[in-house]
Amino acid sequence: MKTFIQKYKSRCPILPIRLLLLVLFGALLSSCEKALEPEYPDFLLSEEALFENAATVDAALANIYAGLRDNSPVSGGVDGMGVLLGLYADELDYYRENAPIDNAFYNHTVLPNNTAVGNFWNSSYSLIFSANKIVEGLEDAPLEAEERNGFMGEALFLRAYLHFYLAQLFGDIPYIKTTDYTENASVSRMPLTEVYQMMETDLLTAKNLLPAMEPSGERLRASKGVASALLARLYLHTQQWEKAVAESTAVITEGTYALQPDxxxxxxxxxxxxxxxxxxxxxxxxxxxxxxxxxxxxxxxxxxxxxxxxxxxxxxxxxxxxxxxxxxxxxxxxxxxxxxxxxxxxxxxxxxxxxxxxxxxxxxxxxxxxxxxxxxxxxxxxxxxxxxxxxxxxxxxxxxxxxxxxxxxxxxxxxxxxxxxxxxxxxxGSANEILAPIKPGWKATDVLFPLPANELILNPNLNPQNPGY
Missing domain, CATH: 1.25.40.390 (Serine Threonine Protein Phosphatase 5, Tetratricopeptide repeat)
Incomplete structure (x- = not known):
């Protein structure tokens, strides 16, 4: 099953096939993840059964968080943005031998066939697909309203969060809100203004649905404060200065969080x-x-x-x-x-x-x-x-x-x-000033990464490729 899913993710990350639903959620529910998941049955669940039980929905969401940690742009490992964008900017030097990916990021020679760039795209849209399945399944789920609202808020937040990084990395992107193959098969890139509007809508809805603090108290899941923090970041990137001030102030003064002095x-x-x-x-x-x-x-x-x-x-x-x-x-x-x-x-x-x-x-x-x-x-x-x-x-x-x-x-x-x-x-707008003198391969078009070459082959509607590639 693992090999099958890996092949699926690498070939068709944003064009999910509904026949894979049981396989995907079976994988979600049989994960070895221990730290986040509640107890769940060790057998495959039907789509209907998954959404009849709060514990199984919770487990499916927990596996999206695990995916963020283990295989996504925000993973803290060697294939995450902390490392690769640290090399791409001016923070890190690398010492790995025979490291073509590190070399490409460090020297600004990233190409459309770069596997790390492909993984940024593939892993994000795979997790977005999982979030969308939860959004769709919750619509008619026989759960208590408070449970359903909380789960819906988390799924909408996660969808927006993943799209935020895709937009920062690639520019115009599809904002995927469905698992319908026929709709996604011919998806096109949207102007960033539309992407950001959809993101804001998801985040504002999520903020209204999410609890003030997630139940464990360990701040492991999305809450109102988490949604506000991302909204503040979004408003900064979209130059909505007053909204950025208001949202960040709300987080600072809300009382849940405090700067650690040490x-x-x-x-x-x-x-x-x-x-x-x-x-x-x-x-x-x-x-x-x-x-x-x-x-x-x-x-x-x-x-x-x-x-x-x-x-x-x-x-x-x-x-x-x-x-x-x-x-x-x-x-x-x-x-x-x-x-x-x-x-x-x-x-x-x-x-x-x-x-x-x-x-x-x-x-x-x-x-x-x-x-x-x-x-x-x-x-x-x-x-x-x-x-x-x-x-x-x-x-x-x-x-x-x-x-x-x-x-x-x-x-x-x-x-x-x-x-x-x-x-x-x-x-x-200071990337050129800072990086041009120290990165011989720097080009002004490097502010965006190339769309993965395989994705353009699978779906020509994603063209044109970003400038410079």
Whole structure:
């Protein structure tokens, strides 16, 4: 079954065939995922039976979260955006031998047949298909209204969340809201404005349906705060500055989340600044980020922070001490990200993979306020970040100085987290200025990745290919 599903995902990720429904959901419900799933029957369920039972719907949703953790653009492993967009921007150097994918991202030679780009596309649309099956199945599900609403809110949020990254990576994309093969077979790309409108609609609906806090208290599932955090990010990327300020302020002042003052505790699973996180598959396991980035001897076997990144740390910035770690062989030194500090199997998992944390909302609000010309509000939010990092309040006064300070804080607060550095460079229009001098293969068209070549063959309606490829 596993081989069959893998072939299906690789060949037809956004053109789901309804005959695969039992296979797909059988795979979902028989997953080895232990950390998130409730108990469920160990036999294949019919479509009708799946949606008659809250526990099985919950398990199906839990497996989408597991998919995010294990095989999606936001996975913390070697094929996730933290690594690949860290190489694509200016955060990471790579040391893997015979690593054509790393080389392509690092040197900006990504082509339409790049398997990592194909996986960004395929894994996202496969998870979107699963979310859509839940949305469709819940319409007439004989569940209590509160249960159905919560599940629907999660599925709509996850659909929007996955489309958000597809739009950032590829530009105009199809916004898939159905599992109907006949409708999806000839799907075309939509203008980004339409994609963002559909995303906003899904998120606003989800926010109204979701609980204030998910039941476990571990912030593992979507809640109203999670939907608001993504809405704030969406409004920033769509230049809806007032809405971005309002939504980020709602998250900051809501009372559920608080900045963790100790930088060494920010990425622990109990951190009050975490809005949404993903639990490792097995209790005692480290996060994929910890397993990927941490090394104990030099030279590194995988990745290290670039020398320029380390050199540009502001003097006295405690994030260098708390969130990076130096290794030396006596003649040369390397630094690795040390936000996540567990990289071994232990008695318990001390850290979960964080997808949203509160500091981003301060930076979103500052960036939107800058666009609105509210410079004092920008300084206030930047100083929240600076003071926690052990730095003095910003001395920036002019709009240009404040803009530079904002870019600096995005860079050093969110390095190697789901491509935040790259998305800032892209969003702010500074990618060419920053990357052209240090990336010989850089082209202005590199702000978007190519659509996977196989997808254009399977569905010519997805043409034209993005410029530059």
């Amino acid at each position: 930088l060494n505790l920010v990425f622990l699973k109990e951190s009050p600044s975490t809005i949404w996180q993903l639990k490792p598959e097995f209790e005692g396991s480290a996060t994929k980020e910890g397993e990927t980035f941490i090394f104990d001897v030099g030279p590194p076997s995988l990745y290290a922070l670039s020398a320029s990144f380390i050199a540009d740390f502001e003097t006295g910035d405690l994030r260098k001490e708390a969130w990076t770690r130096e290794l030396s062989d006596g003649s040369q030194s390397w630094y690795h990200p040390y936000k996540y500090k567990q990289n071994y199997y232990g008695g318990s998992s001390t850290e979960y993979s964080i997808l949203f944390r509160l500091a981003e909302q301060y930076l979103i609000r500052a960036e939107a306020a800058l666009q609105l010309g509210n410079l004092q509000e920008v300084r206030n939010d930047l100083n929240v970040i600076r003071l926690r990092a052990g730095l003095d309040p910003t001395a920036a006064n002019t709009q240009e100085e404040i803009r530079n300070e904002l870019q600096h804080q995005w860079r050093y607060e969110y390095f190697t987290e789901q491509g935040q550095r790259w998305f800032y460079l892209k969003r702010s």
